[in-house]
Amino acid sequence: MSKETRLREEIVTVGRSLHMRGLSPGSSGNISARLDDGWLLTPTNACLGELDPGDIAKLDWEGNHLAGKPASKEAFLHHAVYAGREDSGAIVHLHCTHSAAVSCLDCLDPHSALPPLTPYFVMRVGRLPLVPYHRPGDPRLGEAISGLVGKHSAVxxxxxxxxxxxxxxxxxxxxxxxxxxxxKLFLLLRQQPVRLLDEEQIEELRQTFGAQW
Incomplete structure (x- = not known):
C-alpha cells in the first residue's frame, strides 16, 4: 500500500471517529496530511463522518488541484501551517463545541487562550495563541497564523x-x-478557584516530555 493510499484511508478513519463523537457537526471541520509530492485535504462541504478515500483532494504546494473533489475553502490555513512548520505531518481543524465556545469569550489571554490546567494539555498542545477574528475563507486569516505556527503547534x-x-x-x-x-474543563471551572500548574511543574514537563510551553 502506498503512503498516499494509507493516508487517505487514515483520514477517513479519523474523520469518522471525530464525527461519531460529536466533534465535527454537519459539514464542519477539515483534515489534511502531508505527502512527499504535495498534500491531501478533505473536500469542501464534506461531512467528516462520510468521507470516501478517493474524494479527498490532493494539492501541490502551489495550490494546484491534482486529484479528488474540490478542496475545502480553508485550504490556505493548512498551507500556512505546513509552510511554517516543517515537522507538521497532518492538521486537524474543528468547530467542536467547547473549544468554539471558549473562542467566543472576551476575557482570553491572546498569548495563551487556555491556561495550564493539566499536564496532558501542556504536553500535547502547549501554549494556545488566540488569532483575531476573520470571516471564514478570508485569506488574511492564513497571514494571521503564519507568524504563530513556527512556535506553536495549535492556535x-x-x-x-x-x-x-x-x-x-x-x-x-x-x-x-x-x-x-x-x-470543557475551563468552562466547567469558571467562577471557581483553580489550581494551575506552576512554572516548576511545567519545566519538569519540558525536561521529561519535551513539552512546548
Whole structure:
C-alpha cells in the first residue's frame, strides 16, 4: 500500500471517529496530511463522518488541484501551517463545541487562550495563541497564523475553533481532542478557584516530555 493510499484511508478513519463523537457537526471541520509530492485535504462541504478515500483532494504546494473533489475553502490555513512548520505531518481543524465556545469569550489571554490546567494539555498542545477574528475563507486569516505556527503547534481562531498540527495524523487527532477536553474543563471551572500548574511543574514537563510551553 502506498503512503498516499494509507493516508487517505487514515483520514477517513479519523474523520469518522471525530464525527461519531460529536466533534465535527454537519459539514464542519477539515483534515489534511502531508505527502512527499504535495498534500491531501478533505473536500469542501464534506461531512467528516462520510468521507470516501478517493474524494479527498490532493494539492501541490502551489495550490494546484491534482486529484479528488474540490478542496475545502480553508485550504490556505493548512498551507500556512505546513509552510511554517516543517515537522507538521497532518492538521486537524474543528468547530467542536467547547473549544468554539471558549473562542467566543472576551476575557482570553491572546498569548495563551487556555491556561495550564493539566499536564496532558501542556504536553500535547502547549501554549494556545488566540488569532483575531476573520470571516471564514478570508485569506488574511492564513497571514494571521503564519507568524504563530513556527512556535506553536495549535492556535485558536476567534469565534471559530481550533487548528492543530502534529507529526502524524494520529498525534494531531489526539492533540485536538485534548484541547477540546481542556476547553470543557475551563468552562466547567469558571467562577471557581483553580489550581494551575506552576512554572516548576511545567519545566519538569519540558525536561521529561519535551513539552512546548
Amino acid at each position: 485558536l481562531l476567534a469565534n471559530h475553533g481550533p487548528l492543530v498540527s502534529g507529526k502524524t495524523l494520529e498525534a494531531a487527532g489526539y492533540a485536538i481532542e485534548e484541547l477540546e477536553e481542556t476547553a
